[in-house]
Amino acid sequence: IFWANLGFGLALLALLLPNVDRTALRTALRDRPVLWLGVLLAATALLLPIENLNGLNKPDGRLVLPAFLAIVAALPYRAFRAGRGTLVIGLVALCFGLHIVEYSAIGSRIDRVNAVTDSTIPTGSPILHVAIRSGSGCTPAFGPSVGVNTLKWFVADYALESGQARLNFDETSFVHSRFDKNSPGVTVLAPAPKDIAAEIRPPLQAYPYPYVQAIGCPKDLATVELTLASHYDPIRRSDGITILRRRD
Numbered sequence: 001i002f003w004a005n006l007g008f009g010l011a012l013l014a015l016l017l018p019n020v021d022r023t024a025l026r027t028a029l030r031d032r033p034v035l036w037l038g039v040l041l042a043a044t045a046l047l048l049p050i051e052n053l054n055g056l057n058k059p060d061g062r063l064v065l066p067a068f069l070a071i072v073a074a075l076p077y078r079a080f081r082a083g084r085g086t087l088v089i090g091l092v093a094l095c096f097g098l099h100i101v102e103y104s105a106i107g108s109r110i111d112r113v114n115a116v117t118d119s120t121i122p123t124g125s126p127i128l129h130v131a132i133r134s135g136s137g138c139t140p141a142f143g144p145s146v147g148v149n150t151l152k153w154f155v156a157d158y159a160l161e162s163g164q165a166r167l168n169f170d171e172t173s174f175v176h177s178r179f180d181k182n183s184p185g186v187t188v189l190a191p192a193p194k195d196i197a198a199e200i201r202p203p204l205q206a207y208p209y210p211y212v213q214a215i216g217c218p219k220d221l222a223t224v225e226l227t228l229a230s231h232y233d234p235i236r237r238s239d240g241i242t243i244l245r246r247r248d
Contacts, residue, residue: 024076038070120236128209129155132216197227212244
């Protein structure tokens with residue numbers, strides 16, 4: 001959805017910027033500190049470490065969106081004509097509509113992942129969930145992407161749905177718990193393709209998880225199966241998912 005977001009942003013700016021009252025801009029910069037707050041938030045988002053590009057932190061929408069809203073709301077405008085105002089309202093309505101479509105599509109994908117998990121893994125079983133990062137998805141594409149790393153949120157949804165009491169999830173301290181070697185619940189990893197073996201083996205040495213669920217691109221899932229072949233058998237393969245069970 002990168003290009004859809006970019007197109008929407010440019011269209012909104014094309015409608016708003018010509019209506020900015022430039023004669024009042026100097027006064028607004030002096031009298032409306034929220035403008036500087038928006039600039040500060042935007043600068044902070046841009047200056048975050050570039051190595052987080054493949055995760056959820058770069059670009060950080062939690063800073064970019066408030067920055068955008070603060071700046072747009074604080075700019076001085078001339079009175080909108082009916083036609084331009086109608087276009088702005090229509091564009092915002094279109095944005096809401098696209099979000100509803102995206103939310104529905106993503107929800108159905110999560111449901112399919114959960115259905116595969118529910119039909120294969122007994123509820124409450126400890127799981128090592130591996131979401132393998134991919135900078136541009138499974139097929140070459142032009143434009144930035146947060147990659148498969150975001151798919152590790154699927155297991156957070158599954159843990160909530162199945163009533164898992166423990167979820168070791170590195171990006172959300174609210175659901176992070178200390179590792180219990182007797183019953184670790186769900187542990188989530190998000191290794192880069194080159195680090196699959198190095199990151200998967202230590203948790204399995206600490207606790208022999210009965211199930212490993214991996215989500216990612218086909219070639220990376222094949223690497224997971226090969227890495228664990230000595231102790232785990234693949235019992236379910238689906239689109240972008242493989243589930244392995246430990247041999248007794």
